[in-house]
Amino acid sequence: MRRFKLLFLDRGSPVSLQAQLTSQIKELIRTGQLAAGDRLPSSRDLAADLRISRNTVVYTYERLISEGYLDSRLRSRIYVADTAPELQRAARERGRHRQAVRVPATVPIAGGSTAPMPFRPCQPDVQLFPLAMWNRLRSRALRTTNRGLLHYNSAAVLGLRELRENLAAYLRESRGVRCEWWQVAITSGSQQALYLLSRLLLKPGDRVYMEDPGYQGAAKAWQVAGADIQYLPVGSEGVTIPHLAEEPGKLMYVTPSRQFPTGVSLSLSRRLALVNGAADSGTWIVEDDYDSEFRYEAAPLPSLQNLDVSGRVIYIGTFSKLLFPALRLGYAVLPVPLVEDFQALKSTVEDHGPMIDQATLAAFLDTGAFYSHIRRCRRAYAERQRAFLDGIQRGGLPLDFRYTDGGMNLAGFLPPEYQDVEASARLRRAGLDVPALSSYSGRAADAHANHNAEPRTDHGLVFGFTAFTPERIRLGVEMVLRTGLA
Ligand SMILES: Cc1ncc(COP(=O)(O)O)c(C=O)c1O
Structure with a gap:
């Protein structure tokens, strides 16, 4: 011993x-x-x-x-x-x-995950999420299925049927999406849907239209397929619609309910021009409806997919914003001719997604807890948006907030004499996370000249406000005002 x-x-x-x-x-x-x-x-x-x-x-x-x-x-x-x-x-x-062996520079070495800093965009407040209720539904799902959820279930490659049915009903009713449950594919976040669509629909050199500024997560998906991305400026009616008859694209990615990151909604005339142009030219439209539930003064706008009678719109969405991002559950509503090929492709990535979470989410929708949670978030986020705007607008900064009817972020446009990347770096040094609008742009710097008479939308700062209590917002705004933008 x-x-x-x-x-x-x-x-x-x-x-x-x-x-x-x-x-x-x-x-x-x-x-x-x-x-x-x-x-x-x-x-x-x-x-x-x-x-x-x-x-x-x-x-x-x-x-x-x-x-x-x-x-x-x-x-x-x-x-x-x-x-x-x-x-x-x-x-x-x-x-x-x-x-x-050294860790490659781009591999993150931090462990765990941390709460976002003000004003990181697109972050839900996970403190509002009814975790106790979620856990009860999770336990119930495990109990009532008698461990059935623990098996392989390759029949569920596109998701658990109950979830697809409940989600299809929600999308039909609240977003006007035309679909049957079997057209709904559950994916690992909407990012996986984007990736699979790029693999399914694109060949190297295919033309893809993107909003600019726009969602770089989508641009990454098109880039891996070797697509030729054409960036389209965004104005007060939303993205400029290309002449698809003369210059057809294989695919166009849009965020019509609330353009990311500017927050502008696509006007009805442009929506019609887009679906009609896509129908005539055979262009696929990927409609990313990532946060449309958060419209604070009116009901959410119906989806673009609702206007499409030719089956060219692929509607995608996510639970990252409504529930919490680590859930990694998103979805795509597929036009009928794509369902089988999408399913076959998805089965090469995974047998199926996490069954226990999908069953819990199906029950969350079914019991109505989902709807109460959205209402609660909408109330809290509307209050936070007001708190942010009241504070920042009193400070007299040269930020122009043009689109304020909803969403999780507010784009503040800057006059040309300010440098948005520099302003963002300055705020970062003060402990704030406020990306520059130009960091969402894929166009070369010299392509940013005025395309039309409208003011630029790719120059400014993006403030997320949803993940922070009004008190934290007040302190954050004070810090922005103290730090200044130049
Ligand atoms: C435009 C847009 N689409 C989708 C997402 C969400 O992606 P995911 O479902 O992969 O979390 C985000 C998140 O920031 C986004 O800004």
């Missing part, structure tokens, strides 16, 4: 007692203080000696046995395994090799 007197467990350490004990026994083997064939104390004796629970020792021994360091022999006595010194030498080699 003398050697085991060397063991010291630090109860104040964030490392568990079991992990400490495991690594210290390995260390005794590494330094030769324990050799192959040496006998270890019984779990009862060692636990008493170290004043820890016997289970901690039992689990430590079990782990070291399964890793090949210890051996349990006759009458459950525990010995150092013959292979242990060899294993320790190999572990040392691996450690040396790990130290020699």
Whole structure:
């Protein structure tokens, strides 16, 4: 037992007692203080000696046995395994090799996740989410399906049927989306839907139209397919509609309910021009309806897909904003001819998405908890938007907030003599997260000249306000005013 007197467990350490004990026994083997064939104390004796629970020792021994360091022999006595010194030498080699390999610069090394800083755009307030209710529905789903949700379920490659049905009903009713439940594909966030659509619909060199400024998550998806992206300026009626008859595109990505990141809605005449142009030219339209529920003074606008009778609009959405981003559940409503191919492609990425979360979400929709949650968020976010605008507008900064009827963000346009990237960097140094509008632009700097008589929409700052309490917003606004923009 003398050697085991060397063991010291630090109860104040964030490392568990079991992990400490495991690594210290390995260390005794590494330094030769324990050799192959040496006998270890019984779990009862060692636990008493170290004043820890016997289970901690039992689990430590079990782990070291399964890793090949210890051996349990006759009458459950525990010995150092013959292979242990060899294993320790190999572990040392691996450690040396790990130290020699550098983490590539773009691989994030921070662990865990952190709450966003003011005024990071597109962040829901996860404190408003009814977690207790969610957990109850989750437990109920597990109980009533008698562990059925734990199996592989390749029949659900496009999602759990109950969720697709409940979601289709919601989209038909509240967003005017024309669809049957089997056209709804559940994806891992809307980002996966964008990626799969790019793989399904695009070949290298195909022309894709994007709003500018616009959602760079979508641009990334088109880029991996080698698409030729054409950026279209955004004005007071929304994105400029291209002449699809003369210059057809394979696909056009739009955020018509609330253009990201400016917040302008696409006018009815442009919507009609777009769906008609797409029908005539055979262009696919990807409508990203990411936060339209958050319209504070009126009902949400109906979807663009609702106007489309030719089946060219692929409608995508996400639960990242309505519920919480880590859920990673989004969806695409597919025109009928795309359903089978999308399903086949998706099955190459995953058998199916997380079943337990999908069943919980189906119940969340079914019980009405979803609708109460949206109402609660809408009330809170409307108040936060007012708090932000009241504060910032009193400060006399040269920010022009033109589109304020809803959403999670407010774009403040800047006059040309200000540098938005510089203003954003200045705010960042003060601990604020306020991206420059131009950082959402894919066009080259020299292409930013006025395309028409309208003021530019790609020059300014984007403030998200939804994830922060009114008090935090007040403090954040004070900080913006104190820091200034130049
Ligand atoms: C325009 C737009 N679409 C979609 C999303 C959400 O994507 P996901 O469902 O992958 O979280 C965001 C998030 O910021 C967004 O801004």
